[in-house]
Amino acid sequence: MPEPILVTGGAGFIGSHLCEALLDEGWELWCVDNFCDFYAPATKEANIAPLLSHPSFHLIRADIRDKEAMRQLFAQRKFYAVCHLAAMAGVRPSIQDPELYMDVNINGTLQLLQLCKEYGVMRFIFASSSSVYGNSPSFPSRETDFVDHPISPYAASKKTGELLCHTWHHLWGISIVCLRFFTVYGPRQRPDLAIHKFASLLAKDQPLPYFGDGESSRDYTYIQDTIAGILATISFLAEEKRFEVINLGNDHAIPLCEVVQELEKLSGKKAQIHSLPAQEGDVHHTRASIQKAHQLLGYRPQTSFQQGMQRFWDWFERQGK
Template sequence: MNILLTGGAGFIGTHLTKKLLDEGHIVLAVDNFGSNYDPALKRRNVAPFEGRPGYYLFEGDIRESSFLHLLFGTYAIDVVVHLAGLAGVRPSLQQPASYFDTNVTGTVTLLQTMRDFKVSKIVFASSSSVYGERNEIPFRETDRIEELASPYAISKRTGEMLLQNYHQLFGLNAYCLRFFTVYGPNQRPDMAISRFIQRLFDGERIQLFGNGQSLRDYTYVNDIVAGIVRAIERVNGFEIINLGGARPVALIDLVRKLEQYTGRKARLDYRPEQPGDVSQTAADLTKAAHLLGYQPRVSLEEGLQRMVNWFQAEHTSLLEEK
């Protein structure tokens, strides 16, 4: 199968690339190597795939119609996996225009190109942030979406609505996967777990916003990848599907686990709650199990230990100096 993968040099994208190549698929990876975080990290992410049979990397922007038309006109594409976009709640409060330009305009341009070239299947990376602040857990795909808390959440919800519209108007087959706080090796350095591990080893203070009791449904990247692969295989019609870890944990408890696995004591710096943050996330996985056979297999404890081990292997000389 020929799979066009946008955001192919990112954290989830490179984990997915390895899985798809291992299964014998052709991966047409697209990335603009933008500066939302260090482009050198993204280039390091894709370096292991250079020269692998079936892997092709294209540097370009999904907002550029001419770039996409050249790509779609050159290769026969069976399915698109759309991971590209700006991520993160707090940065979207400072750069809302950039988020809408990349996440909405980019998605529209991609969908129109798919229509032009009669490519009818897409798997889209959405986010648990679309649920906003709510008291009832777990979050179900049938929940009403009313009070989105950030421009990032709005941009992702808009993406879902666009795919639904293209399904209704043009018969597009689209699965929107709502990811719940994905973590693992090569995670973006601005994400909480990456920052916490770095600061534990550096002996720097860890900032906790609020009282440390906010709940997050953390999902190990291998489980997310397994869900995406099943979606690629089964995408038909239009569906919104949660992919989570199904075991929310309080932020302070996450830090305590990282203390245990790093052997370092955290220096905590409590800060006021941040605009755009929500108090809890928790995924109902009933639909994912039914449609995708999805079941998270990596516990938070195992996943955090793997991530700490990876960090230590990547930063051996730095840690020795400390």
């Protein structure tokens, strides 16, 4: 029989793609999601709709902070591994509601780690973030960089999650990899993220909000490259007990102005720009060193920014904008 694996946040952007990939690999897939209203729950419903008829897909509508629901889930089956993606996402909203971010991202992670300890689940993947690097002078960002100066509650919550993971590895021998994702994009990207948001505004001939001078840059990583990295991490954790922090990026920083230019080319429209002050909590630049990911996981991104943007735009147009 296929071994069961748990994906938290499995109805989201990254989570739904991961669920698809794991089902394709033959896993018995358990997806937990609370379908919160951070963005339209109907979007997440659509993300997983094609999976509902799969005989190996099991959807649990629950919050990771719901102790009774989570304990019941762990008590009923022995998971091979937990892929913990569920979180309150976004730098700017975390400044408005830091208590919620700390509750979900820290207490939710703590509860899952504790359940893994209690029920003998010995493999755990934690979705961390490039935001933990803050405005570090080191570029590209390496896993050995000093990351004790977060500049948003979201970043602080992800750094805390990494610390909890290390503690549970040290105390209980759980094999854990913290994957620091760098701006993931592609089909089904969250509507609040820049590429999707800008595409929607451009399609409606509305101005694009430009925070800062437009020269800020991000290491945009195509969704299927990120998924390949997660799958490789699951295989990596089968080999031996260890704790690692690993960047999953593309090793290329793309300025915001280039993102807009690419969208203009794909849409055939000229963007209207609404210049705004830089936002508190936003880092200026991100770029991942992926040497460690290559050495440990065999990770090599396959998708150029232009290829990924074309695939995103094709999907976006199919959605009727």
